Amino acid sequence: MNGENQIQKAYESILGHDFEKAIEWFEKAIAEEPNNAAYHHKLSITFARSNKLIKAVEHASKAIDLDPANEAFRFHLQVLNARELVEQARRQLTNPSAHPERAIFLLKEAIVLDPLAIEAYLILGEAFAMRKDYTRAYQTVMEAVRLEPHNELAKQHATIYKVKMETELGPKHR
Structure with a gap:
């Protein structure tokens, strides 16, 4: 069995603006094919769009572990890391004693x-x-x-x- 049906359902959920359901479908696809780097990458993008940065980074890193030569996966992780740094800086600046x-x-x-x-x-x-x-x-x-x-x-x-x-x-x- 493969996860393509679940991926299709995830995209349908995204088109319906139901990102939580899309996440569930991507996770089901990964359960079917845990070593599919593209599935981890797609889930990472959906987590990022849902402002779940920690999970987005986790799956982006997994995608790179599975496909280290993929430049698109590397770039995506780089952008996520930049977002993390921006969030850390924002917290730093909101601290009154900082x-x-x-x-x-x-x-x-x-x-x-x-x-x-x-x-x-x-x-x-x-x-x-x-x-x-x-x-x-x-x-x-x-x-x-x-x-x-x-x-x-x-x-x-x-x-x-x-x-x-x-x-x-x-x-x-x-």
Whole structure:
């Protein structure tokens, strides 16, 4: 027996926006074919879409263990690892006693793993602003604007940091 029928049911569930049911079907397919790397990869994507990052990473790693040469699987895991770093940085910045340096380090690592992670740029801009380094905050969110020109949040943050930067630097730098 193989898991193709379960995979088909999982896709039908996704089309019906029932991601929990899709997860169940992917898990059934994996029960049928536990060494099928593609099934683990597909389940990982569904977990990631459902914001179940730990499970997503677990199955992405399993897919790579089963098919180490698959670049798509490696890239997916890299993006998941970047998301984990962004979440760690977010928690770091919400801690009232925390200093932004640790978050800045995590966010820079996330951007290395996923250079298109807009959220990482925005949070990194916030971390620089917490340090009152408005020039770097502005430069960072402008990179987000460059990547996503229609991202309103990035444009708003850029405007805020630009004003603060100009205020801090004085009129000669305007």
